[in-house]
Amino acid sequence: MSNISKNTEQKYLLDGLPFNAPIDWEDITIEANYENDSIQPSLAVENFQFTLEARDKIIQWVNDGLTGGVGIFEGMPFQLTLFNNTAIQENFKAYIDFTNDFKNLIEDGKIDVSIIKKDGLDNFFAQISGTTFGYLESVGAVGSSDYTTVDYVVEKKFNLFEILVTSIVLYLMIKELRESIERTTKAILTVTALFNASVFPSVGSIIYAIGVAIINIAYTAILLLAIIDLAQTLINTLVPPKRQHKAIKLKRALEVVCTHFGYNLIAPASEFNDLYYLPSNPRLDDKTIFGFISNAKGVPKGIPNTLDYGYNCEEMFTIAKNLINGKMTIDGNNVHLRPKNDPYWVQQATWNLPSVLIQKIEYNTDDLKPARLLSFETDLNDEWTIDNYSFNGTAFEIRTEPITVIRKNAVLLKGLEEVKFFTALPSRKDSLNAIENLLKVVASFIDGVTGVLGGGTNFASQIQSKVGMLKQSENYHSIPKLLYLQGGKLPINYNTVFNSGLMYTKYHKEESFVLDNYRNQKKLYKDVEIPFGFTDYQQLTQNSYFTFKNKQAKIIKFVWKVGTDTATIDFWVREPYTYNLKERYIQPW
Numbered sequence: 001m002s003n004i005s006k007n008t009e010q011k012y013l014l015d016g017l018p019f020n021a022p023i024d025w026e027d028i029t030i031e032a033n034y035e036n037d038s039i040q041p042s043l044a045v046e047n048f049q050f051t052l053e054a055r056d057k058i059i060q061w062v063n064d065g066l067t068g069g070v071g072i073f074e075g076m077p078f079q080l081t082l083f084n085n086t087a088i089q090e091n092f093k094a095y096i097d098f099t100n101d102f103k104n105l106i107e108d109g110k111i112d113v114s115i116i117k118k119d120g121l122d123n124f125f126a127q128i129s130g131t132t133f134g135y136l137e138s139v140g141a142v143g144s145s146d147y148t149t150v151d152y153v154v155e156k157k158f159n160l161f162e163i164l165v166t167s168i169v170l171y172l173m174i175k176e177l178r179e180s181i182e183r184t185t186k187a188i189l190t191v192t193a194l195f196n197a198s199v200f201p202s203v204g205s206i207i208y209a210i211g212v213a214i215i216n217i218a219y220t221a222i223l224l225l226a227i228i229d230l231a232q233t234l235i236n237t238l239v240p241p242k243r244q245h246k247a248i249k250l251k252r253a254l255e256v257v258c259t260h261f262g263y264n265l266i267a268p269a270s271e272f273n274d275l276y277y278l279p280s281n282p283r284l285d286d287k288t289i290f291g292f293i294s295n296a297k298g299v300p301k302g303i304p305n306t307l308d309y310g311y312n313c314e315e316m317f318t319i320a321k322n323l324i325n326g327k328m329t330i331d332g333n334n335v336h337l338r339p340k341n342d343p344y345w346v347q348q349a350t351w352n353l354p355s356v357l358i359q360k361i362e363y364n365t366d367d368l369k370p371a372r373l374l375s376f377e378t379d380l381n382d383e384w385t386i387d388n389y390s391f392n393g394t395a396f397e398i399r400t401e402p403i404t405v406i407r408k409n410a411v412l413l414k415g416l417e418e419v420k421f422f423t424a425l426p427s428r429k430d431s432l433n434a435i436e437n438l439l440k441v442v443a444s445f446i447d448g449v450t451g452v453l454g455g456g457t458n459f460a461s462q463i464q465s466k467v468g469m470l471k472q473s474e475n476y477h478s479i480p481k482l483l484y485l486q487g488g489k490l491p492i493n494y495n496t497v498f499n500s501g502l503m504y505t506k507y508h509k510e511e512s513f514v515l516d517n518y519r520n521q522k523k524l525y526k527d528v529e530i531p532f533g534f535t536d537y538q539q540l541t542q543n544s545y546f547t548f549k550n551k552q553a554k555i556i557k558f559v560w561k562v563g564t565d566t567a568t569i570d571f572w573v574r575e576p577y578t579y580n581l582k583e584r585y586i587q588p589w
Contacts, residue, residue, distance in 0.1 A: 012054075013079040014096075015061065019054035023110070030537070030560045034544050037554070039329040039345060040121045041541060047101055047112045055111040058096065059104065072098045078115050092534065093118040119330050120541070127261055128313040133253070133303040136313070142256045147246040147302035148276055148488060152470035153429055154243065155384075241296060242466060243475070247276040247483060248302030254320060257313045258335050267337040269324045269507075271484075271498065277316075277423070278481040279304045285475055297475065308480045309422040319422050319482075325507040331542065341510045346552060349545040353553070353571075354530050362524040363577055368513050370413040372398040374500040377424045379479040382472045384427035390589035392425045393499025397586040400513060404580055419508065424479040425499070428490040429471040468492075501587060514583045518576035524556070525571055532560050532567030548573050 012019055022028070028048070032041035050058060058076065065071015075095025094115040096102075103112040116123050136142045251265070251272040258265040282305065283297040304310040310319060317337070320326060324339045331348075338344055375395040378385045385394070402411060470483065470490055483490065484498040491497070509515045537560055544555040548571070556570040 011081045013077075013081070014054060014057050015077050016079075017057070019050070019057065020052065022048040022050050022054075024049070025563060028562045030562065031557070032541065032555075032560075033557050034555060037327070037340070038121070039327045039544055041544070041557075042122050043117055043120065043541075045115055047114050049110050049112050051110050055109065058111055058113065061096075062098065072102075075116065077118075092537075095123070117541070119332075121328060121330060124261070124263075124330060124335065125314060125317075128257055128317065131257070131260070131313045132306075132311050133313065133316075134306065134311065136256060136260060137301070137303055139260075141260045142248075142253075142303055144246075144301075146252055146256065147248055148485070150245045150247050150276070150278065150470055150483065150485070150488065152243050152245055152298065152472065153241075153466045154473070154475050155429060155471045156473055242469070243296045243298045245278055245281070245299040245470075246302045247278040247299070247485075249273075250275040250277050250316075250320060250482070253277055253303070253310075253316050254337065257316065263330070263333055263335045265337065266334050267320070268342070269326070269337075269339055271323065272320070274484050274486065275323075275498070276483045276485050277302070277304070277310060277319075278426075278483055279310075280308050280478050280480050281476055282307060282478070283476070304480060307478070310480060315422070322419055322421055323482075323503060323507075325419075325503075325510055329543065339507045339510075341507065345543065346545050349543050349547075351536065351539040351543070351546045353546055353548055356528055356530050358525055358528065360526065362526065364520075364522040364524055364572060365412075367511075367520065367522075368400060368413065369415040369417040370400045371416040372400075372419070372508075372511070373416065374398075374419045374421070374504055374508060376421045376482075376500060377479045379424045379477050381474050382424070382427075382477045382479075384471060384473055385424045385479070388425075388427050388495075390587060392427065392495045393501050393587065394425055395588045396500040396504050397588060398504065398512075399584040399586065400581055401584065402580050403582050421482070421500070421503075422480075423482045424477075426470050426481050426483050426490060426494070427472070428492070428494055429467055429469050430492070431467060501585070512583065514581050518579065518581075519574065521574070521576045521578070522572040523575045523577065525573070526556075528569050528571070530567055530569060531565060532558070532569075533565050536560075536567070546571075551575055 010021060010025065012021055025048075028045075031044040033044070034041050061069070061076045062072045063069075065073075075097055078094045078096050080092040080094075094117045096113045097116045098113075100114045100116075101112060102114070105111060116126070133142065249272075251267055254267060254272075255265045279299050279302070281297075281299045283300075285296050304316070310316045317328075320337060321328070324337075325341075326337050327340050327345070328338075329336045336344070373395060374397075376392075378389065378394065380386075385392075389395070400413065402413070405411060468489060482498075484494050485491075496502075511520050513520050540555055540558065546553050546555070551573050553571055553573040556572060558567045558569040560567040
């Protein structure tokens with residue numbers, strides 16, 4: 001039975017003050033649609049029509065915008081209290097939405113208003129859809145303390161000609177240095193031999209030998225300095241320096257949005273503890289007139305820039321929801337963002353369906369698309385996102401097909417569903433490339449020579465230290481990336497702990513018509529009329545799950561006629577209706 005008896009009395013409050021009920025309040029209906037299988041609904045409420053003092057109060061609220069009041073662009077508090085002859089039952093708190101179907105009917109002495117539920121998802125998304133991270137930064141809601149430094153390196157895909165030219169140059173450098181050291185050593189030995197000879201040599205011979213030795217030492221020293229300078233230039237050119245980006249933890253980006261609007265974020269999915277949003281980098285390096293880098297420009301802020309998907313705060317929530325196949329609800333001051341398969345949704349369900357007569361049954365066959373594709377983006381400005389497309393698990397395809405087929409052209413499966421993550425995956429520098437290995441050999445030789453002669457260099461460590469960093473083919477990249485970081489670095493198994501296939505296995509298989517005992521097959525029950533009161537409304541706008549004949553069920557839609565305490569509902573029940581299906585998994589490349 002409904003939790004509120006019929007003929008419930010009502011009291012209306014505008015900005016905290018009681019007023020007469022709106023005209024024809026008995027016929028008002030509230031329609032709730034759970035689009036995309038969401039937990040809380042989007043609400044369509046028939047307009048309320050007020051007269052007399054209530055109308056005057058609403059008009060005054062609008063006019064106060066000219067005399068220091070908040071005016072038309074802030075919702076006026078609206079409260080509906082339901083009670084019977086024993087005690088107050090429920091309070092429905094909302095705002096008058098002056099931006100939606102607001103009409104002042106002057107001749108009729110009436111005013112039409114619509115409402116938006118306070119602390120509802122509709123209101124939350126209406127707020128964040130008009131908010132950007134640029135704005136949040138400007139008001140101090142997010143800043144440098146929220147960012148994480150990410151070391152990275154620009155590594156181009158070298159061709160054979162570059163490797164060959166570099167090899168020749170370096171070979172000639174080392175060959176000349178070795179020969180110079182040999183000549184210098186012989187010259188020093190000659191001088192030593194002259195001083196140690198049994199027959200004292202002429203002064204001229206000694207002076208000549210010393211002069212030769214000095215010249216060779218000087219030449220070797222000058223050559224060594226030149227080689228050091230050239231080696232550093234080659235290393236900087238062919239093995240660019242370590243650079244730094246600023247990124248923001250995905251969960252932190254969502255938190256600052258919620259905090260700004262007075263909410264706490266609860267997002268328990270493990271990925272949110274390790275995923276970092278790296279904005280695109282539209283900045284080019286500063287270079288000298290000779291083409292060498294004088295100032296390497298990484299991403300200076302962890303928040304998205306205006307070019308990025310995610311700059312609008314609602315888009316950042318879309319990225320997060322798509323990753324984990326997530327659903328959202330608002331419970332008090334808490335915004336819950338949880339996977340659809342989180343037990344929380346069922347555990348928190350409180351509503352019970354009254355005993356009613358079921359007139360018809362349908363099936364959710366339209367929900368099954370034989371081809372489903374989960375994918376990250378590629379970036380034409382970062383060749384590694386293309387080169388490592390398959391290695392990183394950039395995309396994952398799920399094909400659903402019948403097991404037994406009598407007539408192939410009569411198979412009714414059709415359509416494609418794409419789930420986009422709107423970001424690219426990173427690439428990790430796992431090892432030295434061919435040029436770096438060559439340079440490392442040379443660098444080790446130079447380090448050894450300079451170490452013996454004093455003032456040693458560390459070229460070899462400069463090259464080796466870049467292993468393990470984020471890499472990209474150009475400093476400029478146009479697509480934001482999602483980085484799986486441990487201790488600020490990409491772990492060696494970064495591509496196996498976070499990829500599109502894993503997201504399917506952990507979260508998106510909830511949509512499978514095959515896995516987990518054919519979990520997503522559902523029977524649909526529509527246009528079922530039930531007794532319905534305000535407590536029913538409160539429970540279902542918080543959580544739309546319930547149990548039907550010991551099976552999991554969920555409301556799709558309800559239309560509540562407030563004055564008669566009745567509603568018409570649509571709902572589904574998890575129940576298999578075919579076992580003649582199988583899945584095939586494809587990793588595109």
